[in-house]
Amino acid sequence: MKGLVIGGGVAGLRAALDIANAGFDIYLVERDYSIGGRSAQITKSYPDLTNIKDVLKPLMEEVYNHERITLLTNSEVLGLEGEAGNFKVKIEKKPRYVPDGESCEKCIEVCPVEIPNEFNERLDKRKAIFVPFSYAIPDGCVIDETNCLHFKDGSCSRCKEVCDGINFDQKAETIEIDVGSVVVATGFDPFDPNLRPELAYDKYDGVITSLELERILDEDGPTGGKIIINGKEPKSVVFAHCIGSRDKKVENPYCSRICCMYTAKEAYMLREKLPNAEISACYIDMRAFGKGCEEFYEEVQKKQVLYRRGVAAEVYSNGVNLVLRAEDTLLSEPYESAADMIVLAVGVEPKEGSSELAENLGIKMDEYGFFVEKNMYDPVETEKEGIFLAGCCQGPKDITDSILQGGAAAAKAIGLMGRHSN
Numbered sequence: 001m002k003g004l005v006i007g008g009g010v011a012g013l014r015a016a017l018d019i020a021n022a023g024f025d026i027y028l029v030e031r032d033y034s035i036g037g038r039s040a041q042i043t044k045s046y047p048d049l050t051n052i053k054d055v056l057k058p059l060m061e062e063v064y065n066h067e068r069i070t071l072l073t074n075s076e077v078l079g080l081e082g083e084a085g086n087f088k089v090k091i092e093k094k095p096r097y098v099p100d101g102e103s104c105e106k107c108i109e110v111c112p113v114e115i116p117n118e119f120n121e122r123l124d125k126r127k128a129i130f131v132p133f134s135y136a137i138p139d140g141c142v143i144d145e146t147n148c149l150h151f152k153d154g155s156c157s158r159c160k161e162v163c164d165g166i167n168f169d170q171k172a173e174t175i176e177i178d179v180g181s182v183v184v185a186t187g188f189d190p191f192d193p194n195l196r197p198e199l200a201y202d203k204y205d206g207v208i209t210s211l212e213l214e215r216i217l218d219e220d221g222p223t224g225g226k227i228i229i230n231g232k233e234p235k236s237v238v239f240a241h242c243i244g245s246r247d248k249k250v251e252n253p254y255c256s257r258i259c260c261m262y263t264a265k266e267a268y269m270l271r272e273k274l275p276n277a278e279i280s281a282c283y284i285d286m287r288a289f290g291k292g293c294e295e296f297y298e299e300v301q302k303k304q305v306l307y308r309r310g311v312a313a314e315v316y317s318n319g320v321n322l323v324l325r326a327e328d329t330l331l332s333e334p335y336e337s338a339a340d341m342i343v344l345a346v347g348v349e350p351k352e353g354s355s356e357l358a359e360n361l362g363i364k365m366d367e368y369g370f371f372v373e374k375n376m377y378d379p380v381e382t383e384k385e386g387i388f389l390a391g392c393c394q395g396p397k398d399i400t401d402s403i404l405q406g407g408a409a410a411a412k413a414i415g416l417m418g419r420h421s422n
């Protein structure tokens with residue numbers, strides 16, 4: 001009997017590996033061009049500053065090379081029928097147009113199309129034929145047909161002229177597979193700060209999101225790890241917590257759980273790069289509940305990172321600096337912090353496309369759009385037998401908890417498939 005995992009972030013990778021290692025064949029369906037998920041955009045992890053690439057890349061390679069795992073990237077689940085132990089799943093597998101591993105990159109040089117690079121949070125550009133990121137798996141180039149001129153109007157085939165491997169005739173195909181169980185691990189999207197226009201994210205280059213800062217901090221990122229805003233190093237930085245979380249106005253009253261700690265980590269890393277800058281954080285209260293997190297938060301404060309209680313209300317420019325206006329929650333009075341750079345600690349939202357997937361699979365979503373577990377004693381099961389949840393698709397959580405839930409979902413899937421195999 002075979003299994004299916006949907007989503008190739010850390011939760012899905014862990015689930016796929018554990019199920020495969022128990023002796024079941026697994027399909028891993030990933031919507032993007034590469035596995036890795038959001039974690040691949042992050043440089044180091046709190047609380048011990050683990051270099052993410054050092055742990056994520058081997059996990060991705062193990063999945064890719066596992067003889068029991070069939071990886072389908074650029075693919076999506078279209079529908080599911082049947083019952084636990086005997087599901088029929090329809091999958092659309094879209095073409096990449098370039099054979100896996102093909103990466104001399106001459107094609108990239110000749111491609112005339114430049115568009116914002118999503119992996120680097122649109123801080124730089126990529127071509128229509130491109131390598132998704134340095135350690136993407138499958139490796140090599142892919143063609144993004146939405147932006148490629150060959151598919152738009154037939155006006156270009158320059159990449160094909162320098163690379164025989166490229167095949168524009170590849171077509172999307174729909175395949176049908178039989179599986180006994182499904183693990184859903186489709187992750188999250190960060191909150192869109194434009195939904196709080198008073199924070200002027202779109203107005204000033206100095207207002208950035210925490211995920212943009214992750215890319216800027218990365219030596220492989222768009223600035224080579226240099227902290228540059230408006231052409232120069234910022235002398236002062238303010239972090240604004242709880243953007244798009246604990247906020248009824250944007251209909252996200254929940255806490256996103258990860259942003260207090262990832263902000264502490266980003267402040268620590270920023271201090272290493274900007275030893276003389278003023279760094280402060282505007283926070284409602286500190287949620288440092290994971291192992292080693294409270295200790296790390298204390299370390300961060302020793303690095304001259306000033307924490308002041310407040311709810312971020314508005315950002316404006318005074319002509320010299322950006323200014324964050326906040327409401328001090330202890331003194332019940334407003335205050336202002338001027339800075340060259342303001343980092344919005346954006347919260348966790350359900351992944352785009354979750355409602356379609358819920359409908360296709362016949363599972364439920366909560367009022368915010370996260371998939372719903374059966375109950376608190378069965379936190380990876382759904383009400384539909386044979387379909388399990390792992391990672392941020394069920395609710396906000398960090399990498400360790402996502403991996404834990406991936407392992408727990410795998411154990412349930414293995415048990416179910418074992419029972420149905422006998």
Ligand SMILES: Cc1cc2nc3c(=O)[nH]c(=O)nc-3n(C[C@H](O)[C@H](O)[C@H](O)COP(=O)(O)OP(=O)(O)OC[C@H]3O[C@@H](n4cnc5c(N)ncnc54)[C@H](O)[C@@H]3O)c2cc1C
Pocket residue numbers: 006007008009010011012029030031032034035036037038039042044045046075076077185186187188189190210211214258262265351353357390391392393397398399400402
């Ligand atoms: C700014 C920032 C900093 C962070 N820093 C840290 C940190 O230091 N330490 C830490 O522990 N955590 C950190 N996190 C949290 C971490 O990113 C998440 O815990 C982790 O990515 C969750 O993994 P996941 O597998 O659940 O989801 P994801 O990483 O979102 O992966 C989900 C995967 O599913 C795929 N997918 C989505 N929909 C479909 C579909 N319909 N079909 C097929 N595939 C689909 C996606 O393309 C993606 O590859 C940070 C998050 C942010 C935003």
Ligand code: SF4
Pocket residue numbers: 107110111112113128129143147148149150151156157158159160
């Ligand atoms: S055919 Fe498309 S991908 Fe190839 S060079 Fe032209 S625009 Fe770029």
Ligand code: SF4
Pocket residue numbers: 241242243245246254255256257258259260261284285286287345347
């Ligand atoms: S983890 Fe911290 S920053 Fe994130 S929503 Fe919760 S309290 Fe706010």
